[in-house]
Amino acid sequence: MTTEDWQRRPGAPRHGTQLCPLNEIREPGARGFLFGEGKERFDMFVVRRGADVFAYVKECPHAFTPLETWPDKFLTLAEDEIVCSTHGALFNMDDGLCTSGPCTGKALIPIPVTVENGMITIIQ
Secondary structure, three states, X not given: OOHHHHHXXXXXXXXXXXXXXXXXXXXXXXXXXEEOOHHHOEEEEEEEEOXXXXXXXXXXXXXXXXXXXXXXXXXXXXXXXXXOOOOOOEEOOOOXXXXXXXXXXXXXXXXXXXXXXXXXXXXX
């Protein structure tokens, strides 16, 4: 799946959608976002490390299950990697690449975001 494919999913937010102020996400930390309902539901999350933010579709590339079991719990205890609570796969925060687990070598689907005037915004 290419970076742009997330935009074709039902309920996907559009370019320019503001997600939340940067200071509403702990550092390091992560927060999930939901758009739509039912078949039009789109789940994503944002990871923050310092002033850097990275966003991904909330779906493990192994079994296509949601990454977190508990709301907004996307990071390892050390808060240095993204973890799939279903299979324990580990992902880099900055590029979504799986470094350990059943989907090693695959990656989370990125969603391009930026921080403009303190607000995390989808840019593509």
